[in-house]
Amino acid sequence: MSPIPSSMSAVIQKFDGYSNTATGPVIENAADWLEAAQIPVPKPGPGQVLIRLRTASVNPSDIHFIKGEYGQPRIKGMPAGFEGCGDVVATGTGAEALQDQRVAFVAAGSGAWAEYIVTQAQMCIPLRPEISDEDGAAQIVNPLTAMAMVDIAQGAGNAFVLSAATSQLGKLMCSLGRDLGLNPIAMVRRAETAETLKELGAAEVLATTDTDMMSKFAKVSAELKPRVFLDAVADQISEQVFCAMPNVARWVCYGKLSTELPKLTQMGQLIFMNKRIEGFWLTQWMMSTPPADQMRVVGEVQARFADGRWKTDVSERLALKDVVPNLATALKKSDGKVIITP
Ligand SMILES: NC(=O)c1ccc[n+]([C@@H]2O[C@H](COP(=O)([O-])OP(=O)(O)OC[C@H]3O[C@@H](n4cnc5c(N)ncnc54)[C@H](OP(=O)(O)O)[C@@H]3O)[C@@H](O)[C@H]2O)c1
CATH class of the missing domain: 3.40.50.720 (NAD(P)-binding Rossmann-like Domain)
Known part of the structure; x- marks a missing residue:
């Protein structure tokens, strides 16, 4: 496995906090909210993992978030993106079991639109081999919401x-x-x-x-x-x-x-x-549903993707370097997810 570099490419947020607007999950120009940057590779703390990105998805929540219209505040300079799939390349204490695993993750320490991501081990789901990297990039937010609703x-x-x-x-x-x-x-x-x-x-x-x-x-x-x-x-x-x-x-x-x-x-x-x-x-569902019930739902989600009952429709693939210039146009296609690759 290649060594972990000290800096990485990322798509970072230009603003902090909330915007107090309600303009919806549409953008005319990603450069209004995001910029490409070289930033230090984050280090995993206790209970955290460092993930090398394979694929990240673009959900409406990502767009609400970068515009300051989501349920949590932005952090200027932090990579955007909530969800993706990648390989665990380093672990903090207590998270060693995930070392070298391919996981679906929710980014809870730094954003998913970057070559490397730090997140909590509990926010990672080891992926069955039958699940593609693109299905892995959209394995948590929408599927768990579908099951719960x-x-x-x-x-x-x-x-x-x-x-x-x-x-x-x-x-x-x-x-x-x-x-x-x-x-x-x-x-x-x-x-x-x-x-x-x-x-x-x-x-x-x-x-x-x-x-x-x-x-x-x-x-x-x-x-x-x-x-x-x-x-x-x-x-x-x-x-x-x-x-x-x-x-x-x-x-x-x-x-x-x-x-x-x-x-x-x-x-x-x-x-x-x-x-x-x-x-x-x-x-809220994740905070209020007992872990055993969540694991049962995660198992059912993976089974549905593994046997083809569910799939992720992909409308466009963008390399990280193309996100800022091309994201707004890519999102105008209606039928499927925009998938980001390193
Ligand atoms: N609350 C939660 O925990 C949670 C979790 C996951 C997702 N969500 C929400 O679930 C929704 C769907 O997410 P997704 O990732 O599945 O979306 P998606 O695949 O990106 O698709 C969104 C689709 O909604 C339709 N649409 C857009 N604006 C619309 C409008 N003003 N009126 C009617 N239809 C509109 C468009 O389809 P057409 O062009 O075909 O109309 C668009 O392709 C989003 O609102 C997202 O924020 C919420």
């Missing part, structure tokens, strides 16, 4: 509604829902994606661009009685869908892809129909 739906009837169903997470939830015997009711912006989503497992696909969508949804809702709405968009259409769902329905907001702030129009639904509006954040 479809579990919420499974406890509440035979059907659930999901928005932004063409997203990577939406596709994972459609197929998981179908495999569990549920009826996923998928909302999309692009009507032409309906057939693909049905093949993946959606029982019904409704296009938000269809002017007749709400009456179609009312029919589907009366028939399938979905009681959970897993919503990554959170706009006024979401509010209308929630209002059209049966009593005891839960609107679980887990993403903010739209910059529109929805207005609540029927407060009586919360009072008289026992409906609820709530949030879901994987970080």
